[in-house]
Each structure stands twice: as structure tokens, then as C-alpha cells.
Amino acid sequence: MSVQKLPKENQKGYKQTEIRKVIQILSAGLVLVIVLLIGYFISQNIENKTQEKLREILRLENELGELLSAVQDAETGQRGFLLTSREKYLEPYNRAIKDIPTLVEELGSNFKSNELLASNIETLEKLIEEKLDELKTTIEYNRNGQREAALDLVNTDKGKKLMQQMRVIVKQLKTDGYESLKENNEEINLINYIITTIQIAGLIAILFIFYNIYSMLRPLIENLVESNEQLEKGRENLKEKNEQLERFAYIASHDLNEPLRTITSMITILQEDYGNKFDEEAKQNFEFITLAAGRMKSMIDGILNYSRIGKSARIEEIEIEEIIKELKNDLALLIDKKQATIDFQNLPKLKGYRVELRQLFQNLLTNSLKFSKEDVVPNIEIRAEEYPTKWKFSFKDNGIGIPKEHQKKIFGIFAKLHRKSEYEGQGIGLAFCKKIIALHRGKIRVESELGVGTTFYFTISKKLNQQNYED
Numbered sequence: 001m002s003v004q005k006l007p008k009e010n011q012k013g014y015k016q017t018e019i020r021k022v023i024q025i026l027s028a029g030l031v032l033v034i035v036l037l038i039g040y041f042i043s044q045n046i047e048n049k050t051q052e053k054l055r056e057i058l059r060l061e062n063e064l065g066e067l068l069s070a071v072q073d074a075e076t077g078q079r080g081f082l083l084t085s086r087e088k089y090l091e092p093y094n095r096a097i098k099d100i101p102t103l104v105e106e107l108g109s110n111f112k113s114n115e116l117l118a119s120n121i122e123t124l125e126k127l128i129e130e131k132l133d134e135l136k137t138t139i140e141y142n143r144n145g146q147r148e149a150a151l152d153l154v155n156t157d158k159g160k161k162l163m164q165q166m167r168v169i170v171k172q173l174k175t176d177g178y179e180s181l182k183e184n185n186e187e188i189n190l191i192n193y194i195i196t197t198i199q200i201a202g203l204i205a206i207l208f209i210f211y212n213i214y215s216m217l218r219p220l221i222e223n224l225v226e227s228n229e230q231l232e233k234g235r236e237n238l239k240e241k242n243e244q245l246e247r248f249a250y251i252a253s254h255d256l257n258e259p260l261r262t263i264t265s266m267i268t269i270l271q272e273d274y275g276n277k278f279d280e281e282a283k284q285n286f287e288f289i290t291l292a293a294g295r296m297k298s299m300i301d302g303i304l305n306y307s308r309i310g311k312s313a314r315i316e317e318i319e320i321e322e323i324i325k326e327l328k329n330d331l332a333l334l335i336d337k338k339q340a341t342i343d344f345q346n347l348p349k350l351k352g353y354r355v356e357l358r359q360l361f362q363n364l365l366t367n368s369l370k371f372s373k374e375d376v377v378p379n380i381e382i383r384a385e386e387y388p389t390k391w392k393f394s395f396k397d398n399g400i401g402i403p404k405e406h407q408k409k410i411f412g413i414f415a416k417l418h419r420k421s422e423y424e425g426q427g428i429g430l431a432f433c434k435k436i437i438a439l440h441r442g443k444i445r446v447e448s449e450l451g452v453g454t455t456f457y458f459t460i461s462k463k464l465n466q467q468n469y470e471d
Contacts, residue, residue: 318349340378363429368397402448
């Protein structure tokens with residue numbers, strides 16, 4: 001698929017406009033999601049209320065059944081007593097008399113707040129009260145020897161009519177309860193229908209929003225993919241050019257050694273064969289040529305060594321403290337001459353390139369010793385701090401310091417800030433350090449104050465592999 005490229009001057013504005021549109025659409029989508037969530041919670045709440053309503057109706061039905069059963073038990077006990085005049089037949093009546101007030105109270109407290117049921121519950125309570133009075137009266141007649149009066153009251157069918165009325169009221173209460181549930185369900189179904197419709201519309205809208213976002217982001221993504229491909233190509237080209245440059249530096253410096261050796265040999269032959277025939281000026285000129293050839297050889301060797309960094313190295317576990325101790329032994333004469341102190345502690349064990357890391361610390365040490373102040377004992381402090389993905393080192397001295405305007409260029413190859421008569425060297429040591437740090441996927445920087453001292457900060461990645469340098 002071909003990607004339509006935008007003019008460079010329009011790309012930035014286009015991207016900003018598209019990003020604003022995406023943000024606006026995402027905001028609208030977020031609002032819709034919130035609405036859908038609210039609808040979901042409302043639906044769940046309604047469902048919970050429906051379940052609660054159903055449980056309430058079932059509880060009503062259960063309590064009415066228990067109450068009616070208790071009244072029937074009382075009536076059964078009354079009839080047994082009237083037929084036999086024996087007190088033991090009043091046991092069902094006595095239990096019912098104890099239970100009925102509690103059942104009536106529970107029924108009233110649970111359901112009188114329901115306007116649809118309150119009136120019938122009050123009627124039922126009155127009927128129960130009348131029925132209990134009728135039972136009590138007949139029992140008292142029988143106990144007092146007025147059995148005929150008790151039977152006459154029973155034969156009036158007053159108790160029977162009261163029971164029938166109670167059954168009618170109980171049935172009506174159950175019917176009213178289920179009717180209220182039905183009406184409630186109809187309202188709930190309507191609300192659920194509305195909510196479901198809104199949710200479906202919201203989901204469709206969200207799908208539409210995501211489609212629009214995809215349509216807007218697609219050109220940006222395709223341009224980004226193309227940019228990444230171009231970046232990858234550029235990286236490959238840069239890698240190839242770097243390799244070519246390093247090969248060129250190696251070949252050039254290697255080939256330059258041959259004529260330089262010839263010049264040096266010829267100068268030596270001339271000095272040996274004709275040295276006694278030269279005047280003082282000629283001898284001095286030959287000495288200048290010899291010194292210049294020596295410096296030229298040092299520079300060529302520096303280029304060779306610089307191009308070789310990391311070429312034949314392999315990653316291994318390295319004790320940094322061991323490297324510092326080895327360097328202290330190797331540089332013992334210079335350290336003793338300067339009476340320098342090197343303070344290091346708790347330096348880590350890490351993965352890296354041993355030869356290159358040794359070269360890094362050697363260059364920094366010799367640099368600090370070389371650029372120390374006269375009549376001041378050099379003091380060098382080396383510290384390390386661990387981070388999740390890297391080690392951060394600090395290398396601090398109390399030397400002459402570096403002027404602020406020169407601090408950015410000191411890591412360049414052959415960068416010298418002082419005259420050869422003041423300090424020896426080719427100005428390549430810190431360039432080596434920078435390349436070695438880059439080999440270890442780190443960075444190096446300097447903080448310095450003229451006349452006070454210098455601190456180099458550098459990092460070494462914990463995530464090294466053998467391909468790091470090649471990449």
C-alpha cells in the first residue's frame with residue numbers, strides 16, 4: 001500500500017490537528033463509556049431491587065400462611081375442648097394464643113409501610129382479634145358449665161364467617177403483593193429496555209469512534225512505519241560508513257607507518273654517516289625532524305588503537321577494584337613521585353570488556369596525575385552508584401581544572417588544551433574514554449572548576465551483550 005507523503009512544512013501542523021481530533025474523539029468515547037457504566041450499575045441496582053421485592057412477597061406469603069395456620073390451630077383446640085371438656089385438648093389453642101400476637105406484630109412491622117397492603121392488614125388484624133374473642137368466650141362458657149351457651153355461640157356460624165373473611169383477606173393480600181410485583185416488573189422492564197437501547201447505541205457509537213480513530217491514526221502510523229524504515233536504513237548506512245571509516249583509519253595509519261619508518265631510518269643513517277660533517281644548525285634541524293617523526297608515529301599509533309577498540313573484545317565478569325589495584329601497581333612510580341592518594345571503595349563487579357575498561361581507568365588516572373597542581377598532593381576519588389539498568393561512576397580529582405569553554409571539546413580526538421612544552425601527550429586519551437563508554441552503552445560528561453578540580457561522570461549499562469558494539 002502506498003503512503004501519501006505530506007510536505008515537511010505541513011507535517012507538524014497536520015499531526016497536531018490530527019492529535020487534537022483524536023483527543024476530542026477519545027474524550028467523547030470516555031463519556032460514552034462512563035454513560036454505559038452508569039447504565040450498567042443502574043440496571044444492576046434495579047435487578048437487585050426486583051429480587052428484594054420478590055423476596056418480600058414470598059416473606060408476606062409465608063407470614064400470612066403461618067398466621068392463618070395459628071388461628072386454625074386455636075380453633076382446633078377450642079373445638080376439642082368443647083367436645084370433651086378436657087383441658088389437654090386446649091394445648092393447640094394455648095400455643096396459638098402465644099404465637100399469634102408475635103406473628104401479627106411482625107406482619108404489621110414488615111408490610112404496613114406498603115400502602116397497597118396496609119388497609120387489608122389492618123382488616124385482617126381486626127378479624128383475628130374478633131375470632132380470638134369468639135374462641136375465648138366459648139371456652140369460658142364451657143369452663144363455667146355453660147356448655148349449651150357455648151354451643152349456641154358456635155352454631156351461630158360467627159367463627160366460621162370470620163375464618164372465611166380471613167381467608168379472603170389473606171388471598172387478597174397475596175394477590176395485591178404479586179400485582180405490585182407485576183407492576184414493578186413492568187416499570188423495570190421499561191427502564192431496562194431504555195437502558196439496553198442506550199447501551200447498544202453507546203456500543204455502536206464506541207465502535208464508530210474507534211473506527212474514526214483508526215482512520216485518523218492510520219496515516220500517522222504508516223508515516224511512522226516509513227520513518228522507522230528510513231531510520232533503520234540510515235542506521236545501517238551509518239554503521240557501514242563507520243565501518244568503512246574505521247577500516248580507512250586503520251589502513252591509512254598502517255600504511256603511513258611505512259614511509260615514516262623509511263624517513264626515520266634515513267635520518268638515522270644520515271646522522272650516523274655524516275653527523276660529524278653537520279654544523280650545529282643542521283644537527284638541530286635533524287633533531288627537530290626526529291622529534292616530529294616520533295610525534296607522528298605516536299599519533300598514527302593512537303589512530304590505530306582508537307580504531308581497534310572493541311574489535312576483538314569479549315564480554316566477561318570484571319572486578320573494577322582489581323583493575324584499580326593493578327593500575328596502582330603499574331603507575332606506582334608516578335603515584336609515588338606525585339605522592340598521590342587514590343581513594344576507592346565498594347566498586348562493583350560488572351560485565352564488560354576487560355582491556356577497554358582497564359584502558360578507561362588508566363587514561364583517567366594518568367590524566368588526573370598529569371594535570372595535578374604544583375605543590376598540591378593529588379587526591380583522586382572513585383565512586384560507583386547502582387541503578388536498575390546501569391552503574392554510574394564518578395572520578396574526581398583536585399587538579400588544575402578545565403575552563404568551561406573547553407569542556408565540550410575535550411572528548412574529541414587530538415584535542416589538546418595546553419602546549420606541548422607544558423604537558424606531554426597527543427590529546428587522544430579522553431577520546432578513547434568516550435569510545436569505550438559508548439562501547440558499554442553508556443555516556444560520559446565532565447564537571448570542572450578552574451583551579452579547583454575535575455569530576456568525570458560516566459555510566460556502564462547492565463544490559464550488555466556481544467552484539468552491542470556491532471549494533
